[in-house]
Amino acid sequence: MASVESSSAKFRQNPFQRNWLVTGAWLVLAGYLVFSFNAMGLSWERFVHGLGIADELMARMFPPNFSRWELLLSGLAESMEIAIIASVVGIFLSLFFGLFAARNLMPNWVTVPTRGFIALCRTFHPVIIAILFVKSVGFGALAGILTLIVASIGFIAKLFAEAIEEISLKQVEAIRATGAGFMSLILFSVMPQVFSRFIGFATYQLDSNLRNSTMVGIVGAGGLGGTLFSAFQRFDYDFVAAILISIIALIMLGEVLSNVVRKIFN
């Protein structure tokens, strides 16, 4: 009798008990937010003042000014050229770097330096890499191209290597047993399993390069970014609006094309 009562007493405890760890974490988070907003010096007046300026900015940005469309077009063209060259070279190189970084296919003396190199390519933001290239190879498209090649390798090769490490090795074993050489082995047991993912990464990076190519120009590496930056500095906000609209249009076009390519190569 006593045991039945105590077990039902246990059941009357609230099954949705407060997890104090989680609650604590939320409280810390809230405290952090409040503290930071204060530290940032964000007072209500400053915010409203900022909104006023934003309003003014919007007014000056519209209607967008396309009168200097030749400048716009040449900047756009340069950005596209940078993106295309960097993507093709970057994708091609990533195929090899990714393969050499796969620990289930290659011995350690190959994978370790390759993975290190890829990690190095990923660590720094493309803008920083762009600055370094600008300082060493000069202003212009070359710096932009080299920057985006590095960025492409950092992204595609890493994900490609991870995709290869996830494949079923049974298929590889079977092809090895037929006496196939190394290249045939890769082509028939590895690539069928990972190629469509590789295309996915490649098209994503093409898209990303298109975005970044418009931005590396801010530090002098060629493309529309330079035009944008000087427009900002001259307070030509309506031209800025025109440039931003072109950038968005270009990127949307890139996304559409990427989807088409992905469907064709699936």
Add this chain to the structure above:
Amino acid sequence: MNTVNYHWQRFTLAERLSRYGVYLVLVMALVMSIQTVEVIPEFFFDAPEQMADLFTRMWPIDFAYYPITVHGAMIETLNIATLGTLLTLIFALPLALMNANNVVASAWSQWIARFFLVSSRSVNSLVWALIFVAIFGPGILAGVLAIAFRSVGFVGKLLGEAIENINMGPVEAIRATGAPWLSVLLKGYWPQVMPAFFSIILFRWDINVRESAVLGLVGAGGIGVVINDAMNLFEWQRVSMALLAIFVVVILAEIVVVNIRKRLI
């Protein structure tokens, strides 16, 4: 002897044509680009020498510079990244819900949500920073807003996809009990989306740490300001100090993210 010759082709004609089409377009684009892009050949061949020169100027790293400026700036950068990511949620959550076809069923709301999400992603965080520096003046605020506005597109899109991927069974069940819409969200959707939610947030925070580091180049606070100042004064050894700090912090951030992932998800 009957010799029948069998026919086998890997791709249908349509497939082959479209594949060749893609290759053709790619090659044409490449050739056109190489012809029109303005690259001065001397600069190209000069490049390795120039880069080596730059690296010699960046060595040895000026460690003494660290406590003066770099440390404070890195903390600032981390704050920008964290606050920006948190701020993102305020916009990304409703947009994700509007974008998911299993929450709000109208195509109209999806189009609006998609518009905001795509525009957010199309404008680079550096460009957002330029805009906000123009509005709010140089400083951390511009940086935080730039990070937030850029991340909304990323988080919103991935979150929307995660929401669409849940199992609608539990949602149906809770709706059948007559629970209000918010309760259905909290108890039906949220428990299923939660692992993906944290995964996306962590992923974006990791990226934002990298992004925040460069926003200072246009005045939006953080270590980018330090780098910009040092570069303008040609103090390359201080630049490499700042770069090293970024490198270390990025690696630490990745370690933190990997460990939280293991424990939480």
Add this chain to the structure above:
Amino acid sequence: MTSAQAHLETSPLLEIKGLDKEYTPGKPILKSIDITIVESGIVAIIGPSGTGKSTLLRCINRLIEPTAGQIIFDNSDLCKAKGQQLRKLRRQVGMVFQEYNLVERLTVIENVLTGRLGYMSSLDAWRRRFSQQDINTAFELLDAVGLAEHAKERADSLSGGQRQRVGIARAVMQNPQILLADEPTSSLDPKTAVEIMELLERFSKQKNIPALVNIHDVTLASRFAKRIIGMSDGKVVYDGSPDAITDDHLKKIYGGESWLV
């Protein structure tokens, strides 16, 4: 010379001498295995799980590196072969796997054609330049295993039994001198298992080659094999005709009595 004498004087098709394999030092999986194959037909290898049957088979085509010993095949020691020579020897050994190991995203016919990869240059392989003769042979093999109408389908759309038949077609496509089958029927239902064994028997007779088959169903083994090799604890403990196997032998191989009917 009588044909029987001539037969005795031909060299064995496969000779394994003193084969050892340790995955961790001090814990050998295969202990000094000696096997000689002289005739065509199915040779069944039976034994409990973990006794090294898979390891043995994979040592023969060097998917696993033996620790010591010799494997004489086609007048060469497989254990010493390297590079191109190893591949030349390997392509003469056709292997059928327990889990079929087909390349799932490729079509059935492409999977069969991969049996020729050991005979083609990588460039031809990349360009998918299979000779017309190879294509014909592949289709005929598919017909022989009863899958002709599935030729253009993706491998992962087939059932287990169908996939194993493709696996056998691929192995036979190599025009091998010997077939190895690592538990080819373990993942299949009893009826399909018999079909697979019948296929192996048919090809082995047709091509006049031996087929080493790992199998743990002793009844199935006795039904199809001309010779049974029993392994226990990494050693060969029985080597002879299926008729001569007694319960004592089976106890020695598998241990315990409760599974014996």
